Amino acid sequence: MKHPLAILLAAIALPASATPARVFPVADHPVLEDRMPNPPVHFAHGVEAWRDVVYQQLPGYRPQILDIYRPATPGPHPLVLYIHGGGWIAGHTRHSGAFADFPDVLAALAAEGFTVASLEYRLSGEARFPAQLQDVHAALRFLVAHAARYRLDPSRIALWGGSAGGHLAALAALTCRNTALDPAAAHDPCARAAAIWYGVFDFKGMAATDAGNEAGRKLLGCADACPDDRIAAVSPASYIGPDAPAFLLIHGEDDHTVPAAQSHAAQAALKVAGDRVRAIYIPGVDHSFVGKTPQATRAASLLAVNATFDFFHEELKK
DSSP states (O other), X not given: OXXXXXXXXXXXXXXXXXXXXXXXXXXXXXXXXXXXOOOOEEOGGGOEEEEEEEEEOOTTSOOEEEEEEEOSSOOOEEEEEEEOOSTTTSOOTTOOTTOSOHHHHHHHXXXXXXXXXXXXXXXXXXXXXTHHHHHHHXXXXXXXXXXHHHTEEEEEEEEXXXXXXXXXXXXXXXXXXXXXXXXXXXXXXXXXXXXXXXXXOOTGGGTTTSGGGHHHHXXXXXXXXXXXXXXXXXXXXXXXOXXXXXXXXXXXXXXXXXXXXXXXXXXXXXXXXXXXXXXXXXXXXXXXXXXXXXXXXXXXXXXXXXXXXXXXXXXXXX
């Protein structure tokens, strides 16, 4: 008896030499999903992590990805989403400041009972604002849609970021369900807490027309001076109100990239609005918690990460 495939090939008049020697599963429609196996990476204390999980694939852009760290215990656990810095033009999800192995830091937070994710977002060379904010929202929607797999509780979410990532974390925390910035955000999960390391809150305060803030102009797509309405739209300070989540602000007092005045002003505005906010200002420390000596850099970095972990426990495990 002839093989069914041979019968089909004969029916469509393909020459015998073109007969495939192998048979594979074929769907009834084009398959665009990435089917490369993605086994978990194992960290201490039973933490499993998946790298390069695609949370969104938009036409014309590379697939956008998350790293996801899941505790060993059943959960559901609070979710912490980390957003990397890099001036909106660079950086990646597996680095932060002077930490020698940032995935190990994120896995350590997972070991304390949090599902942790860190995302790649479209950089300013790929897309203009508010694309970056929309990517944060899309990542949260993906994670909530897969809450059972990653053992997370959609009602207990915190955002965390440094520098440009701090700006995006603050903005996402303050603009939950703001459809003017993201038409798809009407039913998004909202954060209960946000930890911001040396983040930008007010682009006007960063002197957005100066050459020193070229990164901000690229984010907004301004050839020269950015108009006031666009500066206001991208500034988390514009959205501070009485319904903000709890904030932790940590900043080096000698920061020459994002002045500590950014966090001081945000702290004051959050207090005036009646929101819960605490702040730590580290003397003698520049951007990324870099001090004048390796010992100072280490001390500042460890102070910040320990305060941040404690903040997540206090705000998400009540």
